[in-house]
Amino acid sequence: MPLQELTSRTAVIEAVGRCDIIGPETLVHDSKVGPVRDYLLEFEGKLYHAKTVADVAYGIQHPDRPPLPADAFKGDAAVRSLERLDFTIAATAKLWPPDLGVEYPNRTIIRNAFGGNWVPGIAKFPGDDIVNVFSDEDGPYADEAPDPVKPFEYRGEGRAGDQQLTRGNKMLDQARQERRAVRYWYRPAGGTFKFVTWVAILSRAQVWSPDDTKKLRLEYTFQVAAVPSPEPNTWPSQVTDLIDDGEIEDTPPPRPVPQNAVSKQLPKTYLEYVKPFGDTPKACRKGRGPNKGNRNLYPRSRRARDAVLVRAADQCENDGCTGMPADTTPSGAAILEVDHVDDLALNGPDHPGVMIALCPNCHAAKTRGRTRAALKRHFRARAAKLHQQAMQAHQG
Structure with missing residues (x-):
C-alpha cells in the first residue's frame, strides 16, 4: 500500500x-x-x-x-x-457531535459531515461510541413515526431473509442491555433527515414481515422511547421502568396464514378477527410489563389492529373528527392510525375493544393535544361502544 x-x-x-x-x-x-x-x-x-x-x-x-x-x-x-x-x-x-434538531438533506451529506457508511440503517460514526438509527418514511422498513410521549417501534436491518442479531441489530441490542441512549434520525416522506430525539431501547421481539422479494421473513422489532438526553439519570421513570436489560431469547410468533390460503382460514368479518381475543378486553391478556421473567415485552397483535381497521371501514372513529385527509395510502385505503387507548407499553390490553382507528389529526390531538386527557376518556368509551355495536351486528 x-x-x-x-x-x-x-x-x-x-x-x-x-x-x-x-x-x-x-x-x-x-x-x-x-x-x-x-x-x-x-x-x-x-x-x-x-x-x-x-x-x-x-x-x-x-x-x-x-x-x-x-x-x-x-x-x-x-x-x-x-x-x-x-x-x-x-x-x-x-x-463536534450532531446537535439535537440538526437536519441534513440526505444520508450522503451526513456521511460527508461525520464520515462512515451512508447505507446501513443502524451505524456508528467513525471514532464515536454512540449508535445512530435512521428511519425513512419512504424506506423499505415498517418503522413507526417517532412519538415524543409513547413508546414506538423501530425495525431491525437486513432486507432479505430472516434478520440476524448481528452488526447494527447487535449494536442496538447492546445499547438496550447497557442502557445507552441512541440518536434517532427520521425523514418524513419527501423531507430531510433530522436528529429528532434521543431514544432508550426498551425491548426486542420478532415479527413476520415481507422482505424485498415479497417473501415472509422474521424481522427484529425494537421498542424504543424518546428520552431528554443521553444521560440515563435524566430519563423519566416511566421509561426506565420499561427497559428490559436482561437476556432475551428469541421466540418467533406463529407464521401468518398465506394470502392464497383457503378462504375459510382467513378471517373476514370483525367477529372472526375478534374471536381469538374473547368478547371483552378483560378476557384478553394485558400487555406485558417490565417483568424480567417475561421476555419480548411489547409485541403488538397485527390481528387486533386489522380488526379495528375492518370495524372502521375507512372512517375515523372519532365522532368529533373535523375531517379526514383527502389523500389515501398507495393501495387506496383511508389514512388511519390504530391507537391503543390505554397504552400497550403501560400494561393496556391488546384488544380491539380498547383500540380505535383515528385519522392523523385526531391521533396527534389524543397523543399531544391540550385536551388529551379528556380525549382519552372519551375514546375509551367510544371504542367500547363501537366494539359492542360491531359484535352485535355480526351476531345477528
Missing part, C-alpha cells in the same frame, strides 16, 4: 504547515481525499484534515513519484499511517 511508505514525521509536520486549519464550521471537500469531516489530525492545538495532510506529506517525502490515486485513501489508511508516526487523531463526531 502506498501510504505505508509514508515514514517521515518531518514530512508530515511540513505538510501541516501547508494545509488549512479545520474548525467546527469548516466543510471542505477534496475530489481525491473526500470530505473533511471524518478523522482529523490534531497538532499543536489545531486540527487538520488527516487525509489531506497524509496526501501532501507523501508528496513531500517522495517528490519524484506521481500523486497518489484516490483509492489509496480508502477506509482509514491515512489515519493508520499518521498514527504509526505518533500523531494524534481525533474523530469529527467526538469533537
Whole structure:
C-alpha cells in the first residue's frame, strides 16, 4: 500500500504547515481525499484534515513519484499511517457531535459531515461510541413515526431473509442491555433527515414481515422511547421502568396464514378477527410489563389492529373528527392510525375493544393535544361502544 511508505514525521509536520486549519464550521471537500469531516489530525492545538495532510506529506517525502490515486485513501489508511508516526487523531463526531434538531438533506451529506457508511440503517460514526438509527418514511422498513410521549417501534436491518442479531441489530441490542441512549434520525416522506430525539431501547421481539422479494421473513422489532438526553439519570421513570436489560431469547410468533390460503382460514368479518381475543378486553391478556421473567415485552397483535381497521371501514372513529385527509395510502385505503387507548407499553390490553382507528389529526390531538386527557376518556368509551355495536351486528 502506498501510504505505508509514508515514514517521515518531518514530512508530515511540513505538510501541516501547508494545509488549512479545520474548525467546527469548516466543510471542505477534496475530489481525491473526500470530505473533511471524518478523522482529523490534531497538532499543536489545531486540527487538520488527516487525509489531506497524509496526501501532501507523501508528496513531500517522495517528490519524484506521481500523486497518489484516490483509492489509496480508502477506509482509514491515512489515519493508520499518521498514527504509526505518533500523531494524534481525533474523530469529527467526538469533537463536534450532531446537535439535537440538526437536519441534513440526505444520508450522503451526513456521511460527508461525520464520515462512515451512508447505507446501513443502524451505524456508528467513525471514532464515536454512540449508535445512530435512521428511519425513512419512504424506506423499505415498517418503522413507526417517532412519538415524543409513547413508546414506538423501530425495525431491525437486513432486507432479505430472516434478520440476524448481528452488526447494527447487535449494536442496538447492546445499547438496550447497557442502557445507552441512541440518536434517532427520521425523514418524513419527501423531507430531510433530522436528529429528532434521543431514544432508550426498551425491548426486542420478532415479527413476520415481507422482505424485498415479497417473501415472509422474521424481522427484529425494537421498542424504543424518546428520552431528554443521553444521560440515563435524566430519563423519566416511566421509561426506565420499561427497559428490559436482561437476556432475551428469541421466540418467533406463529407464521401468518398465506394470502392464497383457503378462504375459510382467513378471517373476514370483525367477529372472526375478534374471536381469538374473547368478547371483552378483560378476557384478553394485558400487555406485558417490565417483568424480567417475561421476555419480548411489547409485541403488538397485527390481528387486533386489522380488526379495528375492518370495524372502521375507512372512517375515523372519532365522532368529533373535523375531517379526514383527502389523500389515501398507495393501495387506496383511508389514512388511519390504530391507537391503543390505554397504552400497550403501560400494561393496556391488546384488544380491539380498547383500540380505535383515528385519522392523523385526531391521533396527534389524543397523543399531544391540550385536551388529551379528556380525549382519552372519551375514546375509551367510544371504542367500547363501537366494539359492542360491531359484535352485535355480526351476531345477528
